[in-house]
Amino acid sequence: MRWAAIAFAIFLVALSLVGPSGRSTQKKPKPSSSTTNASSILGLPKFLRFQEDGNEASSYSSTPPPAVALLEYDFYREKCPQAEEIVRSTMTQLYSKNAGVAPALLRLLFHDCFIRGCDASVLLDRINGSSSEKDAAPNHTLKGFDAVDDIKGRVEAACPATVSCADILVLATRDGLVLAGGPFYPVLTGRKDSERSFFGEAQLQIPAPDDNYTKTLANFASRGFTERETVSLLGAHSIGKLHCQFFRHRLYNFSGTGVPDGSMDLEMAAEMRAACSAGDGAAAAVGYQPEGRFGNHYYGRLLEGRGILHADQQLTAGRTVRWVRAYAAEGDSGLRAFRADFAHAMVKLSGLGPLSRSQGQVRTRCSRLV
Secondary structure (H helix, E strand, O other): OHHHHHHHHHHHHHHHOEOOOOOEOOOOOOOOOOOOOHHHHHOOOHHHOOOOOOOHHHOOOOOOOHHHHHOEEOOOOOOOOOHHHHHHHHHHHHHHHOOOHHHHHHHHHHHHHOOOOOOOHHHOOOEOOEOOHHHOHHHOOOOOHHHHHHHHHHHHHHOOOOOOHHHHHHHHHHHHHHHOOOOOOOOEEOOEEOOOOOHHHHHHHOOOOOOOHHHHHHHHHOOOOOHHHHHHHHHHHHOOEEEHHHOHHHHHOHHHOOOOOOOOOHHHHHHHHHHOOOOOOOEEEOOOOOOOOOOOHHHHHHHOOOOOOHHHHHHHOOOOHHHHHHHHOOOOHHHHHHHHHHHHHHHHHHOOOOEOOOOOEOOOOOOOOO
16 A cells, blocks of 8 residues: 555646656656655646636546555566567557558447446457447447557567556556647556456446536546546647537437437537438547647637537536636646646546456456456
C-alpha cells in the first residue's frame, strides 16, 4: 500500500511536468521516499481551482482507485525493460499509416475498463461458444483490435508470456493520445488479463450515446468519477468519427416526437443529415476538427449547440455547464485546464479494477485464453 501511495505521488509530479506539446518534460521519474498531498504536488493554477459551495473536493478527486495498490510504476523494468519502448515505437508506426488508431484505442480502452476494470476482457473472442463482450451491441463498432494484436506480437517476440494485453492496451492508448496531440500521463503497469468475458454487463452497462444528463452522471459516478472528471473524460470525443446510427434519431424523430432534437443547432442538423444520407454506416467527425487533433474545440461546439451525441450536448443542460465553459475558455487557459483534467481522469480510468498477482493470466494472444 505504501508503494502505491508513493507511485501515485510520482504520477502527479509527472503530470505537473507536462509541457505544452503534451509530452513529458522528463523521461522517467525516480520513486521518491515520501508521499505528498496531491494539491501541493500539482500546484494547480487559479483557473483550475473551481469552487462549488466552497467545497472543491465535490467537483474533483485526486484519490487513486484502491486497486491501484496492485500496480507499479515501470513494472516490467527487470522482466522486459524494452516493453514500453516497443509499444511506443509500434504505435508511432501505426499512427503514421492511420491516425484513426488513436481514437479507436481510446474507445476500446474505455469499453474495457468500464466493465470490471482494465483487464483486456473486451479483447476476448467467444469462449466455448459463449457470447463475448465483442458480441454486445455497444461494442459492435469497436476498432483497434488489429493494432493491439500487432503490438502484442512484437512484445511477445522480445519477451514471451510476460507483458499482459491489459497493460499493452493502456500503454498504447496513452501513446496514441500523445501522437494525436493529447497530454502525456504516466501509466502504472502490472495488470493481468481476465480469464472471462462479460457479455451481459457490456450489453447493459456501457453508457449509451442517447443517455440523458442524469443517467450519464450516474453511470460515471458508479465507477468513482466526479462530475468534473466525467466532463473531462467525454472530451475524448474531440477526436475520431461517429457512425450515424448513434445519432440519427436526433435528426428526425427525437424521443418519439416526430421532430429533430430541439437542442441541436439547425445548421449542424442539416450538415448531419447530409453526412448520413449514405446510411447508418456513414460517419461524421465527432469533434468537428478536420485534422483530427486532440483539443478543447469539442466544448466550444457544445456551447454552440453543436454536440453530435445527445449525451454530450446534455452536459450544457445542468451544473456541468460550468466545466464545459471552463474548458472552452478562449486563449490557452481553457485548453490548459482541459488537458490537465483529462490527464488526471485518464490516470484514474486506467487504474480501475486491475487484476494482479494471483488473479488472471498473461495471454500470449489477446483474443484467446492461454
